[in-house]
Amino acid sequence: MSGHSKWHNIQGRKNAQDAKRGKIFQKLSRDLYTVAKEGGADPDSNATLRLVMDKAKAANMPKENIQRALDKASGADGANYQELVYEGYGPAGVAVLVEALTDNTNRTASSVRASFKHFGGELGTSGSVSFxxxxxxxxxxxxxxxxxxxxxxxxxxxxxxxxxxxxxxxxxxxxxxxxxxxxxxxxxxxxxxxxxxxxxxxxxxQNPVAVPEDKQETLANLVDELEDNDDVSAVYTTAE
Incomplete structure (x- = not known):
């Protein structure tokens, strides 16, 4: 049992590290997309993009991930991406705002709605929480x-x-x-x-709210699942 327990602990740490790395890459992808959209996808003429690319390389972000973000910004991959915002409520009535970048709105809406349902939340209408x-x-x-x-x-x-x-x-x-x-x-x-x-x-x-202790893990799991969605670029909550 001790061997199994040791493996379980090692695997648990590895999974946590992988999840953390994935979130770092996701944030970097969003930053790459944003600055490339703002100032162009050529780092030679976009100093801010060069800085973000250096940060991505320092984080050991795969080259294909970097290029994918730049292709999205420039339209070089041939896909038509839309920036969307989903609004809803999570556990304990915490407001949740989800920003997405997608080439398939039906797929993204379905998966975001499913994530809210998984953790007792509810997807709302446009404007329901953004205020x-x-x-x-x-x-x-x-x-x-x-x-x-x-x-x-x-x-x-x-x-x-x-x-x-x-x-x-x-x-x-x-x-x-x-x-x-x-x-x-x-x-x-x-x-x-x-x-x-x-x-x-x-x-x-505007007014962060305290989350009851018995709801904190569920809320964290909702945010984690949303952030793991490849179409999701950012998740915001009113949780304190």
């Missing part, structure tokens, strides 16, 4: 023991660049912008030498 979120630009700058970043300087530079808010934590700075100003703020800070762990336009819940 609970604000679309904001989000920049994350890592802060570690070796960092010489000065809090006041980061705050001053971010506000001067047009940011709305800066939150300081022991391990990172979080910078929020209006969605329209995101690119200008990102580029202005990059010009000052800042590097970003995350740089994206995202959905921020």
């Amino acid at each position: 609970q979120f604000d679309r904001k630009g989000y920049l994350e700058i890592t802060r570690d023991e070796d960092s010489d970043l000065d809090e006041d300087q980061v705050f001053e530079d971010a506000i001067e660049a047009g940011a709305e808010d800066v939150k300081t934590y022991d391990d990172q700075f979080e910078i929020y912008t209006d969605k329209q100003d995101f690119k200008d703020v990102r580029d202005a800070l990059a010009d000052k030498g800042y590097t970003f762990e995350t740089a994206e336009v995202t959905m921020i819940p």
Whole structure:
């Protein structure tokens, strides 16, 4: 039994690592698609794309995954992709917003609806939960023991660049912008030498809600299943 238990533990860790890697690749794919759509799929003429591609390579993202994201953005794969948003409620009434990029709306709608049902949630109509979120630009700058970043300087530079808010934590700075100003703020800070762990336009819940302990795992499983869907590019919730 001890041998079986050891194998089970090793396999469990491997599965967890694979799942984490998959989510990293999914986020990178979304970033690649977004910046290639915004500034073109040629890294020679799109500096932001070069940075994301470097990050993807550093994460050991397969070349075919990188190319697939670029092909989607440029239409080089011949498919006609649509950006869709699904809205619904998960366990404990938590609002869930799902962004998808698909070449088959029937397939995607069916699979997203099934995921909600699997975990006691319900897919809603357009506008049923989106009003609970604000679309904001989000920049994350890592802060570690070796960092010489000065809090006041980061705050001053971010506000001067047009940011709305800066939150300081022991391990990172979080910078929020209006969605329209995101690119200008990102580029202005990059010009000052800042590097970003995350740089994206995202959905921020207006009033995060506490999730009962007995519903937390079910909600996490719903988000995991949605994020594992190849058509899904992002999942947002109002969970605290």
